[in-house]
Amino acid sequence: MVKDLHIREIDAKIHSQLGEAADQLGVSINSIVKDAIDKWLKTQSQTPKKHDLVLYAEDNSMISLLKSMDRITEGTNLFKTFCGPPTYKAINLLQKLDWFDATIHPYNSQMKNFRHYSAEIIEKIINGSKKKPICWFDFIIEDISKSSLKEAIRLEAMYNKNRLPGMTFCPYRTNTLLSDEIGDVLELFSHHDRIFILKEDEVYKLHITNENVHKLFLN
16 A cells, blocks of 8 residues: 655755756656665665774773673674684683684684684584674684784685674784784775774774875864
8 A cells, every 4th residue: 555755854955956866867756765765775674794893902991892792782683702712801701701602623823724714613603693693703813913914804805705794893902903014904994894992991983084195284
């Protein structure tokens, strides 16, 4: 059954622009509005596939974040999972909080084929999640970055080609990144949707844009 939809706060200028666009396309304004609504509904029905970067310096900052996220996600449909070296304090916490351990054991930070190892972790998460959206903290990628940021970046790029539904968080130590080339750090940033920085129990969102030199002289 067809229903009428009344849209408020569409002024004369917007209505005129819609009319011009409709004339150029040879369709009605109603068709344009309906197409926009259909696209919006389709987007809302799809599970987002977020891939975020989390920078931190102290273990306490990460521990505080994980405890908060565990409380916030309690009772949700999210499949909470992690992977990482057993020596990490964050890993010990997540084990106590009963998150799903996707680490493939035994873990060896000196292994040669991290691509195959990462694929095994993803397969383990897919099987364990039973199609639920994930909340995944990947501390393996941080451990890899300590010996080779370039290899970590390659794995990040590989994951972007086939992300898992839900939220994937990639933690990195700031002291590791500050010792690497700035070009590699910027490339790492480019492979993530959002960049967050932890300071004690506070979370800051970092915005990176490529600017012209003239911007240095503007207010």
